[in-house]
Amino acid sequence: MITFLSYFTAILALVFIFQLMNIYQLASELKGENTGIANDRDNRSQGLGMLLFMPAFFIFLLTLIFIYKDKMLPQAASDVGKEADRLMNFNWVIIFIVFFITEALLFYFANRYKKGKDNSKAYYFPHQDKLELIWTIVPSIVLAVIIIYGLSLWGKMTGKPDKDAIVIQLYAKQFDFTARYSGHDNILGKTDYKLIDDATNPLGMDTTDAKGWDDIIVKGELHVPVNHQIDFKCNARDVMHGMYMPYFREQINCVPGITTDMHFIPTITTAQMRKDTHDTAFDYMLLCNRVCGAGHYNMQMKIVVDSPEEYYEWLAKQKTFRSNVAAK
Structure with missing residues (x-):
């Protein structure tokens, strides 16, 4: 019964959103506005919406991680298992750092470089050697560290065992x-x-x-x-x-x-x-x-x-x- 009510509520929410969009479109047409072309108000609202959505998205993600952290890997019960978990956590730290920085910039840029009344545009450059060098060398170093760490652990798992094993x-x-x-x-x-x-x-x-x-x-x-x-x-x-x-x-x-x-x-x-x-x-x-x-x-x-x-x-x-x- 709970599952049915959950699905029913979700469907009602979708219908409500759809009808709300129809009302908005009808209101715009009555005002003589072209709903197919974004205006300054649309750009401002979209940019502001991205800024407001960013913290909500991050809070939602962190909440899910906190709630389901115990549902991920079970407790390690071997010597190499504990080190494998350390390697996994090391990877997660790197992934989260990159994720939060890039996603924050993505939401920020959507607002910072929205089209304004002056019709200004963000500066576009097709190539820059310095940037190419940075985002080639830095990921290569990080990946090399991860690979060496992983190979070291793999060697402990598959290398020469103890004499009394x-x-x-x-x-x-x-x-x-x-x-x-x-x-x-x-x-x-x-x-x-x-x-x-x-x-x-x-x-x-x-x-x-x-x-x-x-x-x-x-x-x-x-x-x-x-x-x-x-x-x-x-x-x-x-x-x-x-x-x-x-x-x-x-x-x-x-x-x-x-x-x-x-x-x-x-x-x-x-x-x-x-x-x-x-x-x-x-x-x-x-x-x-x-x-x-x-x-x-x-x-x-x-x-x-x-x-x-x-x-x-x-x-x-x-x-x-x-x-x-x-x-x-």
Whole structure:
């Protein structure tokens, strides 16, 4: 009912404005004025209207930002996530500075250089080397700073991981994710696509490679310890998938035929985030953000950030690849 009333009120407002414009036009015609040609009064009213609209527009924009600031990015829950937020905020500062200066000048010029009774015009010049130099060099410097900052952060996400980082393979296919833990040796066993069997060997693991015997394969739920670096090795079987973890500010493509790497340190456990968000049902999620087919919308995996004790307790309960093969 509220939605209907909102739409109805909006329609009535539009009809009112339309009728008001018709009345204004009829009144002008009765006075013998040509409504198709702007006169001095029109120019003054338009210029004044721009000046009055400028603060109203800025106040409206800032109000929306204040109201919806909590609806933007969720709380960052990783080391690189916090730095990614700093990079984002740095970009916003630059954007807002440029936006408010240019928009203020736009509204001011609309009034300052309106056509007056003396028929004066603003000075027009087609070219000036000094201005061209300024608005080429200044944006170039700003963009260079942003790019270097971004590349530095990207290097932290995809560069060489810590020696004690836990190695986990994330294997994507239509339409699910599978995680493979590297076991006690922290080394993933070899795989070959020719060995893939959805019933017995979905990742195509080489059973002759002893380094893979202690690997642990899980589906549906991924567990990681807090405050310990996780090194993800990402692969895809069929098409390109996107490995997207919004709370950790991590995203990288899973591409068939190659391995892509990224790593981060989770900093907030699932239990703590549930307290912070006042949401007892909260879960971190791994999502696919590439349109990979008809079931793309359902391609996700729950991520549980445990305390170290909880993580190793959970890991000890999982069956290794060797024990699974022996059972079959």
